[in-house]
Amino acid sequence: MRILIADDHDMLRDMIVSYLKIEGGIEVETAANFPDACKKIESEPRYDLILLDFKMPGMRGLETLEKAQKLSGGDQRVGLISGEASRDIAEKALAMGAAGFVPKTLAAKSLVSAIKFMAMGEQYAPIAFMTGNDGELSHPLAKTLSPREIDVLRGVYEGKSNKEIARDLDLTEPTIKLHMKTLFRKLDVKNRTQAALLAKEEEIFSGA
Numbered sequence: 001m002r003i004l005i006a007d008d009h010d011m012l013r014d015m016i017v018s019y020l021k022i023e024g025g026i027e028v029e030t031a032a033n034f035p036d037a038c039k040k041i042e043s044e045p046r047y048d049l050i051l052l053d054f055k056m057p058g059m060r061g062l063e064t065l066e067k068a069q070k071l072s073g074g075d076q077r078v079g080l081i082s083g084e085a086s087r088d089i090a091e092k093a094l095a096m097g098a099a100g101f102v103p104k105t106l107a108a109k110s111l112v113s114a115i116k117f118m119a120m121g122e123q124y125a126p127i128a129f130m131t132g133n134d135g136e137l138s139h140p141l142a143k144t145l146s147p148r149e150i151d152v153l154r155g156v157y158e159g160k161s162n163k164e165i166a167r168d169l170d171l172t173e174p175t176i177k178l179h180m181k182t183l184f185r186k187l188d189v190k191n192r193t194q195a196a197l198l199a200k201e202e203e204i205f206s207g208a
Helices: 010-023 034-043 062-071 087-095 108-119 147-157 162-169 173-187 192-201
Strands: 002-006 027-031 049-053 078-082 101-103
Touching (some): 002 010, 002 034, 010 027, 010 108, 027 034, 034 049, 034 062, 049 062, 062 078, 062 087, 078 087, 087 101, 147 162, 147 173, 147 192, 162 173, 173 192
Parallel strands (some): 002 027, 002 049
């Protein structure tokens, strides 16, 4: 089984690769942006699954999903992974024939299972996400945060740097730092590591 993971967040990409290699029998290639992913799709042997980060450099929404599908000649399955895309985007991607849609908030083992499921020819989308309230969080702790603070916390939860969060949210790094201070105070934590652990332990983003 050959899989291409294209994601610009090193920590998440390396984590997925590590878990897939533990499974055995899986050859994994990686790319950090869409142009590099395209080069691999065109020049490397056939992949059983090409998984694209919806927000990485070079991606322009569903337009680039369609381009990747055409590059593969319709012979390679292409799926999306994202920490921000809405249920509407997921539904449109699936309607376009995407192999699936994987939220980055999935637990590591579930994420790996989803990737293998798609690589074996099935279409995947988590029921909780597809039937949820477009990412609205019901967790009591999340309700104490503003929508922007939730966006920042999600970035921290996904292991992103301030620069990456600023880029994703189209804000400046100083603005992200200000949101971070308020976020830490509301969550009663001292740093981003504690904030990420709290979000994981409390399952704030579970199913969102």
